[in-house]
Amino acid sequence: MSRVSENSSVSSINYALGKSKGKVEELQLKGSTLKRLTKPSDDPLGNVELMAVRSQKVDAEQYLRNLNFAKTQLSYTENILEEMTDILVTAKELAIGQASSIYSPDVRLAVSKEIHQIRNQVLGLANKRIGNRYLFSGQKVLTRPFDESGHYNGDQNKINIEINKDIFIPINLSGRDLFFCDEKKSIESGQLNLSPTSDDLQRTPAAESGEVPMSIFDELFALENALLNDNPKIIQGLLENLDSSIERVVTFRTEIGALTNTIANTETNIEKSNLVNEAHKSRIEDADVSVIMGDLQKEQAILKATYKASSNLMNTSLMDFLR
Amino acid sequence: MSGDLLNIGKSGLFTAKQSMSTTSHNIANANTEGFSRQEVRTETGTAIQEGDYVIGRGVEIQSIRRQHDELIEKKLNNSITADKYNEERTNQLDQVEEIFNEINSDGMNKILNRFFNSMRELANQPDNQAVRSVVKENANIVVGDFHRIQDNLDNNRNSINKKINLTTQEINSLASTIATLNKEINIQEVTGGMANDLRDQRDIALRKLSEFFPLQTYSDSEGQFVVSIEGVGSIVSGGLAQQLAVGSVVKEGSSSVDKGNAEIFFANRPSHAFSDKIKNGTLGALLKTRNDEIEGLEKQLNDLAHGLVLSTNAIHRRGFANHPVPIDALGNPLPNNAQKKVTGINFFKEPLDLTRAAEYIDISDEVKEDVNNIAAGLEANKPGDNRIAIAISKLQHEKVLDSGTTTFEEQYLKSVGNIGLQAGKAKIDGEQSAGILAQAKSFKERLSGVSLDEEAANMVRYQNAYEASAKVIKASDEMFKAVMSLLP
Numbered sequence: 001m002s003r004v005s006e007n008s009s010v011s012s013i014n015y016a017l018g019k020s021k022g023k024v025e026e027l028q029l030k031g032s033t034l035k036r037l038t039k040p041s042d043d044p045l046g047n048v049e050l051m052a053v054r055s056q057k058v059d060a061e062q063y064l065r066n067l068n069f070a071k072t073q074l075s076y077t078e079n080i081l082e083e084m085t086d087i088l089v090t091a092k093e094l095a096i097g098q099a100s101s102i103y104s105p106d107v108r109l110a111v112s113k114e115i116h117q118i119r120n121q122v123l124g125l126a127n128k129r130i131g132n133r134y135l136f137s138g139q140k141v142l143t144r145p146f147d148e149s150g151h152y153n154g155d156q157n158k159i160n161i162e163i164n165k166d167i168f169i170p171i172n173l174s175g176r177d178l179f180f181c182d183e184k185k186s187i188e189s190g191q192l193n194l195s196p197t198s199d200d201l202q203r204t205p206a207a208e209s210g211e212v213p214m215s216i217f218d219e220l221f222a223l224e225n226a227l228l229n230d231n232p233k234i235i236q237g238l239l240e241n242l243d244s245s246i247e248r249v250v251t252f253r254t255e256i257g258a259l260t261n262t263i264a265n266t267e268t269n270i271e272k273s274n275l276v277n278e279a280h281k282s283r284i285e286d287a288d289v290s291v292i293m294g295d296l297q298k299e300q301a302i303l304k305a306t307y308k309a310s311s312n313l314m315n316t317s318l319m320d321f322l323r
Numbered sequence: 324m325s326g327d328l329l330n331i332g333k334s335g336l337f338t339a340k341q342s343m344s345t346t347s348h349n350i351a352n353a354n355t356e357g358f359s360r361q362e363v364r365t366e367t368g369t370a371i372q373e374g375d376y377v378i379g380r381g382v383e384i385q386s387i388r389r390q391h392d393e394l395i396e397k398k399l400n401n402s403i404t405a406d407k408y409n410e411e412r413t414n415q416l417d418q419v420e421e422i423f424n425e426i427n428s429d430g431m432n433k434i435l436n437r438f439f440n441s442m443r444e445l446a447n448q449p450d451n452q453a454v455r456s457v458v459k460e461n462a463n464i465v466v467g468d469f470h471r472i473q474d475n476l477d478n479n480r481n482s483i484n485k486k487i488n489l490t491t492q493e494i495n496s497l498a499s500t501i502a503t504l505n506k507e508i509n510i511q512e513v514t515g516g517m518a519n520d521l522r523d524q525r526d527i528a529l530r531k532l533s534e535f536f537p538l539q540t541y542s543d544s545e546g547q548f549v550v551s552i553e554g555v556g557s558i559v560s561g562g563l564a565q566q567l568a569v570g571s572v573v574k575e576g577s578s579s580v581d582k583g584n585a586e587i588f589f590a591n592r593p594s595h596a597f598s599d600k601i602k603n604g605t606l607g608a609l610l611k612t613r614n615d616e617i618e619g620l621e622k623q624l625n626d627l628a629h630g631l632v633l634s635t636n637a638i639h640r641r642g643f644a645n646h647p648v649p650i651d652a653l654g655n656p657l658p659n660n661a662q663k664k665v666t667g668i669n670f671f672k673e674p675l676d677l678t679r680a681a682e683y684i685d686i687s688d689e690v691k692e693d694v695n696n697i698a699a700g701l702e703a704n705k706p707g708d709n710r711i712a713i714a715i716s717k718l719q720h721e722k723v724l725d726s727g728t729t730t731f732e733e734q735y736l737k738s739v740g741n742i743g744l745q746a747g748k749a750k751i752d753g754e755q756s757a758g759i760l761a762q763a764k765s766f767k768e769r770l771s772g773v774s775l776d777e778e779a780a781n782m783v784r785y786q787n788a789y790e791a792s793a794k795v796i797k798a799s800d801e802m803f804k805a806v807m808s809l810l811p
Contacts, residue, residue, distance in 0.1 A: 005360070005772025006353050008765045015761040038427070040420045041750060044743030048736045051425065051432045055732060058433070059719075062440040069447045133450065133707065139700065141450060141707030159707050161447060165720065172707075285426065318776040322783065 013310045020303040027296040036287040046284045053281045059165065060270050060277070067163045067270070071263050073171040074256050077135055080125050081253045085246060087125075088216070091118045092242045095223055099236045112227035119220040123150070126175060136175035145175040150217025152176055164266045169259050173252060179215045181245060216245050327380070328799035331368075334381035335792030338365055341384055343785040349773045357527035359389035359771035361519055389519040390771045395763070396526060397540070400533040402756065402763040404604045407534040409753035411608035415483065416746035419616055422475045423739045431468050432735055435631075435719075438465045442716035446709035449699035450645070459686065459694050462670070466684050469628050473681045476621050483613045484585040487598075490535055490606055491567045491587055497532045498550070498564035501525060505548050506562040536604040554600045556589075566590040584613065616745060621681070623738045627731060629680035630724045632671040635715055639670040642698025642711035644689075656703035664689065665703070668696050670715075 029038065040047040094111055097103075103111075126146045128135050137145035137154030145154040156177065158170040219241045226234035342363045352358040364387070368380035425433055441454070441461040448454050504525040511518035529550065532538055537553040547561035558565050568590040571583040586596035587606070599614070601607045644665045648656045658666050669687040674680040689696040700708025724734045 003769045003774060003777075005768045005774045007772040008768030011761065011764050011768060015757075035426070039417075039424050039746075040426075040739060040743030041416070041746035044740050044747050047426065047743050048740040051430075051736055051739065052732065055432060055436045058436050058440060062443050066443060066447055137707075139702065139705035139707040139709075141705075155705065157702070157705065157708065159709060160713065161709075162443060162713060162716070168713075318779040322779055 009313055013306075013313065016306050017303075017310065020299065020306050024296065024299045024303055027292055027299055030287050031289075031292050031296060034287050034289065035285055037285050043284070050281060050284045053277050053284070057274065057277055057281070060274050063162070063164050063270055064267065066161050067263055067267055070161050070163055070169060070171045071260065073130065073135070074260055074263070076128075076130055077173060078253060078256045078260070080128055080135065081249055081256070084122060084125050085249050085253070087118055087121055088242065088246045088249065091115060091220060091223070092239065092246060095235055095239055095242060098227060099232055099239060101232045105230045108227040108230055112224045115220055115224045115227060119217060119224065122216060122220065123148070126179060136173060136178060138172065138174040138176070146179075146217070150179075150215055150221065152179070152215070163263060164270060167262075167266060169262060173256075178249065178252060179217065181214050181216075181219075181241065181248070214241065219245060327378075328802070329796060331379075331381035332792050332795035332799060334368060334383065335795065336789060338363070338382045338384055339785045339789035339792055341387075343782065343789065345387060346778050346781050346785060350775065350778050353773040353775060353778075357523050357530070358773065359391050359519070359523050359526075360773045361387055361389050363387050386517060387519065388517050389523065391522070391526075392767075392770055395767050395770060396529075399760075399763040399767050400530060400538065402760040403530055403533040404537045406753070406756040406760040407605045408603045408608045409749055409756045411605045412612060412749035413746070413753050415479070415608065415612040416616065416742065416749050418479055419476075419612070419620070420742050420746045422472055422479075423742055431465075431472065432732060432739075434461075434464050434468045435731060435735070437461050439716045439719035442712050445697070445699050446712040446716060449709045449712060450706040452694065455645070455694035455697050455699075458697055459690060462686050462690075465631075466671075466686060469624070469681045469684045472624055473621070476617050476624070480584070480613055480617050483609050483617075484583070487585040487587065487606065487609055488569050490609070491569045494532065494535055494558075495564070495566050497528050498559050498566070501528050501532070501548075501550060501559045502562050502564035504528065505559070508548075509562075534605055536601050536606045552597075552601065554602070555597045568593065616742060620738055620742065622678075623734065625678055625680040626724060627681070627734060628684045629674055629677050631718075631731060632674055632680065632684060634718050634721070634723050636669045636671055636673065638711060638714045638718070639698055640667045642666065642668075642701055643703045643705075643708075644668060644698050645695040645700075645706060648703035650703070666698070668698060670697070 030036065037043055037047060037050065094114060098108060098111055123146055126136055127144055133141040134143065134145050134154070137143050139157040139159060140154045141159075143153050146152060152175050154175050156174045158174070159172045160168040161171050162168050219238055223235065223238050223242075226232075226238065342365075345361050345363050349360045364385040365382050366385045368383045370377045370379050372378075423430060425431070438458075438461040441458045445451075445454050445458050504521055508518045508521045508525065511521060525548075529538070529540065532550070538558075539551050539553055541549055543549050543560070545561075548559075549557050549561070550559040551557040556565075558567070566589070567587055569585045569587055570593065571586065585598075587598045587601070588594075588596040598606075598610050601610060643656065646660055646663070646665050648665045649660055651657055656666070658664060668689045670690055672683070672685045672687050674683060676683070699712040700706070701710040702708050719732070720730055722728055722730055724731065729737070
């Protein structure tokens, strides 16, 4: 038979009450915040996972911002290319019309004026900017890419933007690639290698080549001159050049279309993984209300029972029965 | 013969009275802390031989002893030590983990993340002044958070050192108390009795002492009561108490900066600090938290700050500021414009000392002065060049730390995860040791505690015995009178 002393029963009552009350308090805190976690030790691994998921969420927000920025740039560029194609097609039609020698110099003069206008229009498009940034000057975004004579002042660099972790897309076309005919460069090339020690960072500024290849402006200028000089032969020769320029612009448009597609896909991907992350996050940090309320009720019942048992234990004594 | 009867009656009366007084002593002390119930042990009086018979001579009090078991007492002390260790660990680690708690607020991880993402925003618009200011502001917040964490760790360390100091004073006063009690117990017990109440008091002092460190008690060959700190040496031996002292000791071969940590040693042997040998109790918890968790976190924080500063600077220095850069005859950019650097600029101040990187981290003066000194581009005079900004933002996912095995986030999360685990473990261990302590206490109380029911029963028993003994005396008186009446 084990002996029970006053102190042993009091301390066992205290222990039972303290334990039960502590649990009720903890559950009440969870119930009031509706969070399963209030400090790292509540679930050390969950907490770490939560922090990582939150980082991904913040990253995703930034990627979506980058993505929208790229989308704006590219759709703006695409609009310009579309307009430019139309204009160049007009110029080509005029040139085809003037390629035979049936027209009089007067008519050619009038057409030359029209071509002059077209050249100015193209120049205007080439110098377009968003905000204060020129679209076609490579990375020299604050430098006007083309002057009146069609001389190019920008560079050939691509501006790449990260639209999802490790996925970069270029958001600009350099004027050199778009308006000059000697070499056709795909805008997919020239991505930045990101390791800080890579050659890319050590690369010296690209040397501008000395000879100036023919640009759309040169072609239009030549066309204008040929019309003024009434020289259908040159006009005929220029038709081929104009054709290839138009083709180049159209190709770039297609490529931009492909990039826009990539952006749309990436956006869907990011949003999808956002949903997954959100669900994951909620699983880690959010408390299950029904479980908490159930536990709380159970714990309160236990506490009540403990009170009742304690009061019985404390109120009876042999003294009551001795007289 | 009736004289004999009178004596036997008297011995019964006396014993019953003494038992009654011990019972009342028990009842009076039912709620006295550390009181062990006492019991009168009786034995039969020395019998005498008379003719063929051995005749009993009543009752004698053998001793009055307290109900006490040394093993239970030791077990109780051990559970107190373990429980106090866990309690203090929980207490300290709660504070430490709160520094890294970013469940409902911003913390280093979120802030670092924002910094890298502002670099991504800068990559979108390297020419935008507002974005540059945002980058600088976010870098400032990163710096501020490093300082916040470092300050908090320092505060925790200081409060632990202060607590160690106070604890040592308390230990010294308890050690003196025990030494004095040892002396008094010796004096009282020289006659062979038991100094029950003094022993109870010494046990109380020992229990209090068990809160601070694991202790061992024994009586040495000369009967001296010895108290020793486990793994260190005796602190009380008989009537002598060794005083402890606290001071800062620079450990040999320690490369870390001396932060004036409190180390414990015997006052008469100042060169032998033994703090690292105390593994349990409040002191053990304080020392472990300071030497393991706080120091470890500080190191990881410094690694993080150091790695961030060095890798960001290494990339940033290669870029060009958003200023016009003069070009030499060969077309190469010059490093200065009107005596002002346009390249090779640090983003953060270069740290002087790895061990204090978090304390001294700051944005470089150039960037503080002018946000255009933030280099976003790799090439000179290209305001749209964003390659440096991208490269810095990519550091977020780059394995930079621990000789290229972990990213900033991984390393930071590892630290936070670890402190969370330690705090969680302390809490669980604490619940367990509280249970064990409650059990040990109830074990002790079952044996030594006063049960009023039992005392009430005893009271009745002794009262009856007293009455019966009185009756014996009365009977013997009557018998004596009967004999006397025969006399003329």
